[in-house]
Amino acid sequence: MDDNSINKYLELMSKVKYDSNDNEKLFVSITKLLNNEDNIQIEKLNSMNTTSMIGADIYPKRHSLIASIATAAILFVLLLVILFPDTITSLYERFIGVSPTPASQTTPNFQTNYTATPILTPKKTPFQTEQQTPSPTVRNVYIRDLTKNEEILNNIYHTIFPDRTDYIAYWMDDNIFWAPAHLQETINIGDYQLYKIKYRYELLPNENSKILFFEEQVVDQLHYRHLYCIRINSTTGEVISKRYDISYLEDSLSYRIISINGVTYLALATNTWEHGELYFSEIVNCETMEPVWNIQDLYPDNWESYKVVLNENGIDLYHGERLDTYLVNFELVRRIPYDELIYA
Amino acid sequence: MGTYDESSLSDMIMKYSSMILRIAVQNTNDFYVAEDITQEVFIKLMTCKKAFDNENYVKAWLIKVTLNMCKNHTKSSWRKRTVSIQEREATQFFVLPEDRYIFELIMKLPDKYKNVLYLYYYEEYTVPEIAELLDKKINTISTWLRRARIELKKMRRNSDG
Numbered sequence: 001m002d003d004n005s006i007n008k009y010l011e012l013m014s015k016v017k018y019d020s021n022d023n024e025k026l027f028v029s030i031t032k033l034l035n036n037e038d039n040i041q042i043e044k045l046n047s048m049n050t051t052s053m054i055g056a057d058i059y060p061k062r063h064s065l066i067a068s069i070a071t072a073a074i075l076f077v078l079l080l081v082i083l084f085p086d087t088i089t090s091l092y093e094r095f096i097g098v099s100p101t102p103a104s105q106t107t108p109n110f111q112t113n114y115t116a117t118p119i120l121t122p123k124k125t126p127f128q129t130e131q132q133t134p135s136p137t138v139r140n141v142y143i144r145d146l147t148k149n150e151e152i153l154n155n156i157y158h159t160i161f162p163d164r165t166d167y168i169a170y171w172m173d174d175n176i177f178w179a180p181a182h183l184q185e186t187i188n189i190g191d192y193q194l195y196k197i198k199y200r201y202e203l204l205p206n207e208n209s210k211i212l213f214f215e216e217q218v219v220d221q222l223h224y225r226h227l228y229c230i231r232i233n234s235t236t237g238e239v240i241s242k243r244y245d246i247s248y249l250e251d252s253l254s255y256r257i258i259s260i261n262g263v264t265y266l267a268l269a270t271n272t273w274e275h276g277e278l279y280f281s282e283i284v285n286c287e288t289m290e291p292v293w294n295i296q297d298l299y300p301d302n303w304e305s306y307k308v309v310l311n312e313n314g315i316d317l318y319h320g321e322r323l324d325t326y327l328v329n330f331e332l333v334r335r336i337p338y339d340e341l342i343y344a
Numbered sequence: 345m346g347t348y349d350e351s352s353l354s355d356m357i358m359k360y361s362s363m364i365l366r367i368a369v370q371n372t373n374d375f376y377v378a379e380d381i382t383q384e385v386f387i388k389l390m391t392c393k394k395a396f397d398n399e400n401y402v403k404a405w406l407i408k409v410t411l412n413m414c415k416n417h418t419k420s421s422w423r424k425r426t427v428s429i430q431e432r433e434a435t436q437f438f439v440l441p442e443d444r445y446i447f448e449l450i451m452k453l454p455d456k457y458k459n460v461l462y463l464y465y466y467e468e469y470t471v472p473e474i475a476e477l478l479d480k481k482i483n484t485i486s487t488w489l490r491r492a493r494i495e496l497k498k499m500r501r502n503s504d505g
Contacts, residue, residue, distance in 0.1 A: 005493070006493070006496065008446060010465055010466060012447050013366055013370075013462065015443070016362070016437045018357075018365055023354075023358055026361055026386070027353065031350060033387060034387065
């Protein structure tokens with residue numbers, strides 16, 4: 001994974017910001033708008049009252065006189081404060097006992113507050129080294145003793161990736177994944193996203209063996225992913241057969257173990273993604289791990305446009321028509337039983 | 345006015361104005377529209393009658409409202425009829441031509457990818473939190489995040505090449 005792209009993105013986004021002046025302007029314009037809105041409401045109310053009380057004196061004259069006197073008094077006090085600030089302050093302290101609050105503290109001080117709030121610095125660069133950003137929280141990632149089955153899985157993992165000698169098994173939300181051992185004190189959600197390898201396994205009916213799926217997410221080439229189908233002996237962990245030739249996997253893998261005339265098959269359907277959505281489906285014989293059918297048999301030229309939904313007895317085949325880059329409309333083409341596909 | 349007074353408005357502006365602006369810029373690629381949206385979001389906050397339990401809810405609410413307003417703007421016929429003028433574009437934040445160029449590339453990503461990138465890496469939301477915020481499945485968000493990274497990587501590769 002290219003950490004530079006994320007870092008560059010964060011760097012650019014940090015430049016898109018409001019400075020203290022912008023914030024102040026925003027504050028002023030919002031309060032103005034809100035006050036205007038209030039005034040408009042009052043005007044509306046007044047006009048409603050006037051209409052309903054035509055000829056009535058809404059504001060009696062004595063109220064106007066009181067209001068005028070009060071306004072004059074306030075203006076006079078303000079004038080005194082401006083002309084003789086020290087005298088007024090000392091008089092205030094003498095009679096009231098405390099200093100009046102400076103006017104600057106009653107209005108928002110954007111400059112001071114703004115510089116004290118480091119919200120514009122990108123906080124997360126998931127690919128920085130441990131020394132640069134020690135992770136503050138370990139998010140439910142834990143290590144524990146392996147059960148017998150997990151021991152087998154762990155062995156298989158290291159069989160598939162022999163170069164990853166320093167990788168150990170972690171759990172997160174009951175999902176197992178493998179990541180370098182040195183991350184165990186600091187592993188966070190970013191590491192989890194980076195290293196998680198989903199696995200699923202199924203017990204094959206009438207066999208003392210299991211089939212195991214790995215969806216591999218290669219760290220340095222994220223868009224190349226592989227599906228590993230491995231048949232193992234659940235008692236000894238011995239690998240009986242394996243196959244791993246499906247690449248460009250997306251995470252919408254669905255599968256079904258089906259049994260037809262005593263033979264066990266694995267039906268797979270996945271959407272693959274590279275420059276848009278592509279779909280792929282096939283049926284594999286679990287004994288030999290060889291495919292017995294795949295979507296290209298039906299549509300050799302445009303197989304990628306056909307999405308398969310796996311049901312209990314057969315598949316639902318949909319044709320996808322692209323409406324725009326990221327929107328596809330699906331139409332059901334037909335339903336086909338598994339045996340018809342296998343014995344075609 | 346809603347549940348907020350002027351003092352809390354100034355606090356909210358200081359904390360969240362840039363976040364809202366970034367989301368709006370990402371989704372509209374128009375500096376002036378992004379500014380209008382930022383202002384509208386705060387007005388909505390001030391006039392809404394909603395009582396928030398804590399600051400996290402306020403932040404999440406602001407993000408949701410911003411995204412909805414951006415969507416409404418994108419859908420509006422006015423936008424479809426107008427042509428983007430260069431001086432209105434968000435690239436004005438960047439002095440360096442290289443930064444402008446890369447930002448232009450980023451702007452070409454689908455909005456959903458830009459939004460998950462921003463929320464995940466910049467705002468440090470987790471995938472489940474983003475899923476809740478955007479009302480999507482966790483798997484969908486994981487997929488978008490992965491595709492966004494891939495696209496970003498490709499863009500960088502192309503721009504370097």
